[in-house]
């Protein structure tokens with residue numbers, strides 16, 4: 495009996511040793527935790543005991559290797575811990591470079607804690623298995639690590655809503671499987687890499703509300719899968735490349751609030767699959783291309799605050815749908831076309847032009 499008991503205890507301890515996380519991963523997690531302060535929810539209270547793979551909040555391990563594979567800490571979540579506290583998360587402190595010792599990580603999500611500051615540890619680019627890197631909604635400053643392109647397995651890179659500065663590292667174009675790039679609302683300056691079009695898997699490129707300058711690289715139109723391109727509220731100049739209107743799945747194009755000049759490429763209006771086009775607040779000139787047709791289906795078409803001349807083209811009546819239209823604050827002139835897509839218009843959508851007339855403005 496005593497012997498059986500001894501063997502069982504031995505077996506159990508062997509099994510739990512096999513199942514628990516390696517002491518080095520545990521130590522790295524504890525070092526990571528010690529650089530942070532989470533005063534309201536107590537999510538780190540669960541980070542005790544030897545087995546970091548067992549019920550440590552936000553930590554999960556690979557079932558075969560027992561190495562830490564995911565770190566998923568979201569400050570806005572449906573988790574009961576948030577409901578109990580009746581509040582969303584808040585955390586201060588920094589992301590410790592100790593995180594780089596967790597070299598089997600595939601996902602790092604440290605999102606919406608509002609107060610985490612400091613820089614992104616440069617060593618994060620040494621995590622060879624990383625697929626998702628999501629640090630949205632903190633106060634992280636400093637640059638994007640210059641060697642970010644070493645993260646060959648990255649599919650999601652989200653640094654939106656932080657205080658990140660510096661340029662977009664040219665190495666970023668070497669991430670072959672990048673699908674979702676979100677750098678919105680930071681302090682990023684410099685130009686979009688000229689060979690950005692190497693990112694063949696990209697479906698969303700969201701760079702709005704930064705200080706990005708230079709021109710729109712025409713290589714962007716080589717990104718076959720790109721459906722959402724948002725460069726709004728930056729300092730981008732130069733023309734809209736013609737080829738953008740020929741992109742097969744592009745459905746949202748936001749270029750508003752820049753210094754874009756030149757004319758509107760006809761391909762953007764006629765045959766493109768765009769449903770949202772915002773070119774507002776630029777220096778776009780010339781005529782609105784007279785190429786609308788049955789394939790034109792816009793839920794929003796905002797051309798306001800530019801230098802457009804000439805009439806509103808008659809072909810706009812052949813568009814299948816124009817939802818929200820705004821051509822105000824230009825130099826347009828002539829009779830506003832009357833017809834079905836144009837039945838629910840308000841004067842403000844046409845106001846502040848040189849000599850537009852007809853419903854909903856004054857008679858011609």
Ligand SMILES: *[C@@H]1O[C@H](CO)[C@@H](O)[C@H](O)[C@H]1NC(C)=O
Nearest residue numbers: 750751772774775794796818
């Ligand atoms: C287009 O962009 C402008 C300026 O950034 C913004 O004010 C406007 O609401 C946008 N239009 C639409 C239809 O979203």
